[in-house]
Amino acid sequence: MMENLKAITKDELLNEGEKLLTGGAKFITAVCRDLGEQLEVTYFFSLKGGTEMYPLRYTVNKEEEVPSFSQITLATVLIENEMKEMFGLKVKDLALDFGGHLLLAQDSPVTPLLKTTGKTASKGGD
Amino acid sequence: MGLIEKSRIKSPWILHFDNSSCNGCDIEILACLTPLYDVERFGMVNMGNPKHADVLLITGPVNRRTARVLKNLYAQVPDPKIVIAVGTCASSGGVFHNCYNVLGGVDKVIPVDVYIPGCAARPEAIIDGVVLALQKLASLRGDKK
Amino acid sequence: MAARTTVPFGPQHPVLPEPIQLKITYEDEKVVEVVPAIGYGHRGIEKACELNEYTKNIYLCERICGICSYIHSVSVVEVTEKLWPVELPPRVKYLRTIWAEMSRTHSHLLWLGLLADAFGFESMFLQFWRIRERVLDLLEMTTGQRVIQSVNVVGGVRRDISPEQKKTCIETLNTVRKESEALIKVLTKDYTVKSRTIGKGVLTKEQALQLGCAGPTLRGSGVREDARLTKYDAYGELNYEPVVEEAGDSYARALVRARELFQAIDLQLEALAKLPEGEIAVRVRGNPPANEDVMRTEAPRGELFYYAKGNGTRNLERLKVRTPTFANIPSLLVMLPGCELADVPVIVLSIDPCISCTER
């Protein structure tokens, strides 16, 4: 069970996150999950010397565009690039855009972490 | 046996390259250089420059991005050269065999002369493997291979 | 205006045992811009964790990084245990703490060695690594392996520390402390070291928080934050207070690690002394239930974050790993600009980058 989980919409993300940051919180990371038709994105913040955690969660359709938190802090730039390339999450206005090649090489499978990019793509070797 | 051949066997220069390993084997290779194991007693010296090297020590499975770098490095090492795959994952892909970005062992990309198994390969095993490689190197001549 | 040059730093560079590339733009000798390019070590472990049975994830996650492998295995088993949740016997908690601190000791010794090497103090590098071998011997004696321990399972641990081993551990740890004290004194008092680290790569407290840094990089900037404060494992019962330095430069980060080295030894000795009797594993039945949870542990390089979601089958629905270096890379974007070309390697080293962690 996760403490303090708060459901938001994608448009509230920047406001809510900024409020936490001005309250002295630190961004930990974001986690994306494939729900089939939709993607679930959770941003984790920590407060009080790391002893408390505040996750913010929104769910979007796969083709929807979502705002980038990197406008507020560079801390999220790597993870947002990663979500973009691993899940095809359409993050717009990234402060630093790696163009889908942060981790993946030219000939790697695309959006490998989606459930549909299933077993075949994951078979290394040949 | 000419002077160059002799010195190549008495003092092989090593180039270490890390593909996408977990570091376990890299650290063990470094540990080989430290006083407890001390490979320098076999004349081995770690080099940063591929054109100086005789022996390529490779750790980690080949992934889609390092395959090109590895081929490149291999081409730069002058003949005769020996390639050693250190660790299970460099030998066969090991625990990473079903990761999507991993192509497999080093031998998917370049020919390998000596395989050192172990995850992580122990420093003793690495030294053994390098000594084995030297025996092979002794039988190779600059013009062949 | 002076001409600008862009130079790639890496992927194969002598101070970095691992491949990372920084595209650095210089104006004469000064760095003006840095763009990190990673991905040389990407394997795709998160996906493989969804395809493997949950019990196999331990062995895979340990191999995310060979230096902090123990902490990775603690995190992955504990996040999985939290899904049920499993109540752990007290002895397991202590054993995990002891091994975790042991791996912190060897990791910090390793880093101090690399730092000495970056200054060109080769014999000191070898000395640190010689001491480190003692810690590895302890790990081998108690867990059976030097670097990848594979000693955790969901529900407990697979080996115990016997009374004789406990005695050897205590003796060796005291030797390690004595020997490292002598070396660290040199390293922290030496003029060359000071002139190359003090005031170099400064990260203020505000920047460190803003950029979401972790571990010694964060604590070196005066922030009292440490995942061990969440009191997982036995940390709640041990005498523990995070090491914090105020200056925020490379020197402060080195000091944090040096002091943490001794603290880790103290924690091990304390935990060994308090080690409760009892079971070393409990039986866990069935598959991980359809819950989600997170686990935050303190790896040698900073806070390690695991997120897991089960779905009632043998496979996890999702496992996410956020490693400390992933959080610390953005800090290079503010530390490096303004410094000189010759200082780049030391500053990069000062965040203790672990690339195979970052890219998984």
Ligand code: SF4
């Ligand atoms: S063989 Fe094992 S220890 Fe060595 S690099 Fe591969 S995974 Fe790591």
